[in-house]
Amino acid sequence: MAVRRAVLSIGRRLKAERPAGGRPSLELSVLGHLHRRGPMTPGDLAAAERVQPQTLTRTLTSLEHGRLIARAHHPLDGRRALLTLSQSGLDALRSDMAVRDDWLASAMADYLTRTERELLRLAAGLLERLADESA
Numbered sequence: 001m002a003v004r005r006a007v008l009s010i011g012r013r014l015k016a017e018r019p020a021g022g023r024p025s026l027e028l029s030v031l032g033h034l035h036r037r038g039p040m041t042p043g044d045l046a047a048a049e050r051v052q053p054q055t056l057t058r059t060l061t062s063l064e065h066g067r068l069i070a071r072a073h074h075p076l077d078g079r080r081a082l083l084t085l086s087q088s089g090l091d092a093l094r095s096d097m098a099v100r101d102d103w104l105a106s107a108m109a110d111y112l113t114r115t116e117r118e119l120l121r122l123a124a125g126l127l128e129r130l131a132d133e134s135a
Contacts, residue, residue, distance in 0.1 A: 007127065017103040022096050026059050031068060031093040034085035041080050068092055 046053040063069040068089030074080040
């Protein structure tokens with residue numbers, strides 16, 4: 001399907017535009033979820049990533065040691081943890097995104113018309129809805 005191919009292609013290109021020595025993709029994805037959705041439990045993050053909670057253990061440990069996220073007791077269930085994005089985590093996420101956002105904005109300005117750029121903006125919202133609601 002053309003949409004799938006296009007999404008995969010732009011994803012690969014954006015990944016290639018990441019800064020050298022940047023954080024692993026899974027770490028950035030976790031930071032992104034916490035930024036967009038607010039505090040989450042490790043289980044909720046695993047579900048959002050569509051992985052087993054054990055898969056995130058090393059990633060969450062790395063983010064905690066780097067002080068990019070903070071872990072606290074869940075206010076409603078003290079046996080569970082609640083993870084929040086720290087200011088350092090937000091700064092790291094924004095720094096990583098800025099490089100790719102700059103490339104994308106430049107490419108869109110250079111190769112697409114104003115109407116095409118607006119069409120992509122609208123399509124992006126639809127694709128996000130599909131990704132979030134089809135889980």
